[in-house]
Amino acid sequence: MWTWDPLRDVWQERPLAFACAGDPLAAQYPHAENDIHAVAAVVSGGRVVLAAGGDEQGVAFWDLESGALIRGARFEDPYLAAVTEVRGEGAPLFVTATQYAEEVLVWGPSAEAPVKLVNEVGHIACLTASHALGFSLAAAGGMDEGVAVWDLPAGGEVASFDTDEKRVLAVSLAGLAGDPILVAGVEDEIYVWGLADEHGDDPLRDPLTGHEDAVVAVDTAVIGECTLAVSGGEDATVRLWDLVTGTQLGDPLIGHGGSVETVQTAILNGRHVALSAGRDSRINIWDLQAIAR
Structure with missing residues (x-):
């Protein structure tokens, strides 16, 4: 991993311990290395906890400063498609989406098993999660079927929205007039849905247009x-x-x-x-x- 201090424009290399250290199967793959394509981080207990994984590795957790492994991955774990931190106040949590198994999992700081959220969107392309405005939610976008939103950490579905087989490549949660909303990049447009019951399944307004190609990133x-x-x-x-x-x-x-x-x-x-x-x-x-x- 590398980190960048934008105020001083300083880059620092941060080597990480092998994610599958201690896994009995690791001896069968002596040349395996950490294969990282997705990262997220939270500050917890005075240290930065990094969650990362990739196309050939499940999620693992490290102390970013020391590079020490906090919670390792296993060779048989599904590979990682996406990972996000849960923003806002509350216990440090990460949400991950796995490849092939197409699961959304909520991970806490302890060694307890992650909470599984029911996946209704098929292949998952993007994730977001937040503690804000008194709600704790996670949202995932699929490549061809839409988006879904779950309550954290219990796992009950709050809402789902069909995008008529249009790709959803970016999602973000926010608050608007005291209610939670979901913002999503759908092909080359941006959709905004209200998550309060009275809003129903229709977007709050017509899609936001202006991009001349796919929207692949969004934040609020x-x-x-x-x-x-x-x-x-x-x-x-x-x-x-x-x-x-x-x-x-x-x-x-x-x-x-x-x-x-x-x-x-x-x-x-x-x-x-x-x-x-x-x-x-x-x-x-x-x-x-x-x-x-």
Whole structure:
């Protein structure tokens, strides 16, 4: 793993212990290495806990600073398709989606078995989870059948939405007017669904349009009284949306030479920002407060 300190522009390499250490089957694969394609992290007990795995490895957990293995993977575990941290207050939790078995699992900090969430979306392409506004939810998007939302950590389904076989490649949870909402990149559009019972199955408004290719990354932020979505697409642009009015704020943000694969909102030096990373091997930082004024 590598970490980047954006304030000092310092990169640091962080070697990790072998994820399958102690697994009896590991001796049969003496040349196996950690194969990491998906990562998430939370701060817990004064340390950064990293969850990671990949196309050839199930999820494992490390102390990021020391690289020590907290909870290992097993060779027979289903490989990892996606992992996300559960944002907000509450116990540190991770949510993972497995390949082939197509399960969504909730992992706590202890060695207890993960909680399985019933999977209703087929092959899972994206995950998000949050403690916010008094709710604890996880959401997953499928490649061809829609999205589903579950209560955490009990596992009961809160809602599911059909996208008429359109690909869902990005999902994010937020709050709007005191109610939880789900924001999803569906092909080249952004859909917003309300999760309160009175909203039903229809989106809150017409899809948000502007991207000229698939939306593959989305995150949300609250700045003052504004609830915003930040999206990244295969058209190499980052875009900012006002979820109250359903309008795009400002011009597309240009700074990537290829598909924008991920966006993440954060607070940096007291200001709301979005970090975007793309296939051009760049990480860009965007000042959301300057755009949203």
